[in-house]
Amino acid sequence: MPRIQIIDDDVLTLASLGIQLEDAGFSVTKSSDLTHAEQAYVEERPDLVVLDVRSDRERGWELLERIADSTPVIVLSAAAREEDVVRGFAAGAVDYIAKPYRSAELLARLRVRLAIPVPVAALAVSAAPTPAAPAAPAAPKVGTTERLAETRPPAPPPRRSSARRDDDEEAVFMSEAEEMALLRIPDPRLVTEPAEAAPAPDEGESIGKRLRGERLRRHLTLVQVENELKIRMSYLQAFEDEKYTLLPRGPVALQMVRSYVEFLGIDPEPVVAEFRAQHYVDQYEPLPALGGSRMPRSLPTWVIWTVAVLLALAVAVGAILYFDPAFFQNLWAQIMGLMPQPQ
Missing domain, CATH: 3.40.50.2300 (Response regulator)
Structure with missing residues (x-):
């Protein structure tokens, strides 16, 4: 061995x-x-x-x-x-x-x-005896080449060798073209009659049924749609199954709906408007203590004006004291001179 x-x-x-x-x-x-x-x-x-x-x-x-x-x-x-x-x-x-x-x-x-002969099973087909050809009737004398051509039995039809069969059975890799062709085959569980195209979606149906029907009518798989739109297959499945709680909140869901509908060739405005009216949920804003944006704070107007007036008075008094330190003394003396003196 x-x-x-x-x-x-x-x-x-x-x-x-x-x-x-x-x-x-x-x-x-x-x-x-x-x-x-x-x-x-x-x-x-x-x-x-x-x-x-x-x-x-x-x-x-x-x-x-x-x-x-x-x-x-x-x-x-x-x-x-x-x-x-x-x-x-x-x-x-x-x-x-x-x-x-x-x-x-x-x-x-x-x-x-290793100079090991091919297994006998692989040569069994080629070594099988071929049936003898029926005897031909007497023919006029011809040349050697023509006589050999007439008496030679017909060649057996080409048979597939066991080596080639083993090669096909043991091959585990497929080309990219074969993989894409396999993905284009519609799911038999969803398409009951592959030979006939799925009927056009009814305008009165829900959003999910319309999207699924249009996708099946175009013979598209969720894998193909995911590769084209770069939207997760779980979100596409949630649209078709009408499990809208699995979708992200806010404008992202609206954008995914619009992209999917436009890809299927449906007018996006009615579908987006219906989705916004029935299933749209605003994006949740976390509390400031959990990392959300802080709420804006504003002061009353009268507080702002009072502070401004006090600051102006303080600046004026400071300037007077700096340039004329005796100003307030003279002012007080004048005020006292205007007041009547007691008898």
Whole structure:
């Protein structure tokens, strides 16, 4: 049984790849630490090493250079740039596979490097005998080439090999185009008749039913609307289910309603007006003690005028005392002179 050592610091990849190789009939040694991996390599001397060169902060490149001369090494790494592949082959790797990898392709490359024949099940289809062609009636004598062409049995129709079938069954990744096509498929729980378009929403229905009906009529999913409008799917679902308590308060909810309605091609003004009249809630302002804005304070007008007059008098008296200190004494003497003297 061929021995394969897997060296990768990604424990998820290490576990899944180890199970796949063990199921394929290999003896597998797994290492997530380069120091332990090199010790295990010296002790067991595997027939082939599957190495991620980015393991342990790029130290996998050094290990590749040390062991590539004595053991074939297949690099399985997310470092898939052209310079990385060239560097891997220059260091001695016999093959270079980029992540994410295809399981069937990896197994096929391992069998080629280890000179293991393809399983008999994969060759059963191609080795199946073909029925003999019926005997042709006697024909006039022709050339050798023409005679071979006439007696040759018809070629069997092309059959799908088991290797290709295993590749399809084990593939776990899909392209972006396939993912987007999958998202465009309407939900069968919501669309009862996919072949027919949903009826146009009735103007008398509630806001949520109108929005849901128009979205289904356009064959749009909530994921698509969320990606286009940058509005959380939970808010879109709350609009359609009419659970308006789950929406944010204030003008933000009005803006989301307007954006969603305009995206569906509905006149936004009646819908926004109805939402404002029935379900709109003003933004809650916290108390000043809890971080809210402080309430403005104002003094009565008479207090302001009294303070102004007193300040003016104080300034005037101060100025008189500064420029004419005897002013008040003279003023008092004049006032006393005007008063009648007692007999």
